[in-house]
Amino acid sequence: MSSTTEIASSFIQDAPPGELQDVVKDIQSLTSDTDPFLLSRLKPAFQKYNEEQLATAELPARTEPVIISKYNRLPDGRYFDSESNTSFDFDHVTQKASKPQSYTHPSPHRDLVASLQKSFSNYAHEHFPSATYGVYPTMPAEDSDTDSNSSSLALLLVSNRYSPGNFWNGRWRSSYVFSPGTHDISGTIAITVHYYEDGNVSLTTRKPVHMALSPPPVSSSSSSDDDDHATTVVAAEVVKKIAAAEKAYQIEVNTAFVAMNEEGFKGLRRQLPVTRQKVEWEKVGGYRLGGDLRGGGQR
Structure with a gap:
């Protein structure tokens, strides 16, 4: 290179x-x-x-954008959307989708994916003003000895807020992998903000997350209604855990900002100049760089 x-x-x-x-x-x-x-x-x-960065793309089959990630990339380089059962090409330079085709991922957890999509959608739209979400099956590699029933599900959420007229842009990203076999949830929450009015300030934070669900009780019945109920309960519990983790992180970030404003920034600026006197800014044009600011120099 x-x-x-x-x-x-x-x-x-x-x-x-x-x-x-x-x-x-x-x-x-x-x-x-x-x-x-x-x-x-x-x-x-x-x-x-x-x-x-969980870029988003518009698809004709969807009223909302879809996420671009490694989790919904197919071996041929196309991407798929679980909610609309569509695959598509994506131009990474222009960030435009094209050539949509019908596609259904061969996952053993289709019912769970549908339940997670519903619960995750409700959470995303309630707490984020411009959220894009996705739930994607992630299958083991073809040469893996892992049983297909242990395949995991990726839950992704991105919320972008762009305000170039006010010189700032920001992005919230959260990525989780849920294992239906072990009921473990692991992932990362990331925040990126760029403020560039009369300067150039960037904030980047990352928070690793690991949680575990309590296994649902085993039912003696094998009816489809009981299975559907169990799937709905698991999906609701997964999203509940995610919501609690993200709320805790938002509180943590807000607390850090308050402490930085009250303590950190004060330590970065001098309360008074070396003369121990306040500068009369309306007269600053008449000061001489040397003697006057040192107090008592010759004119």
């Missing part, structure tokens, strides 16, 4: 929320004359960025 490709790839990986296309334009303007084919070599960097 050339140094130009490496540098441009790092620019892409560091692109703030909602500003990837601005980074692309900057790369093009800087390299169009010297390396017109650079963007084509940056496709791996774009794919990594879109999958890690």
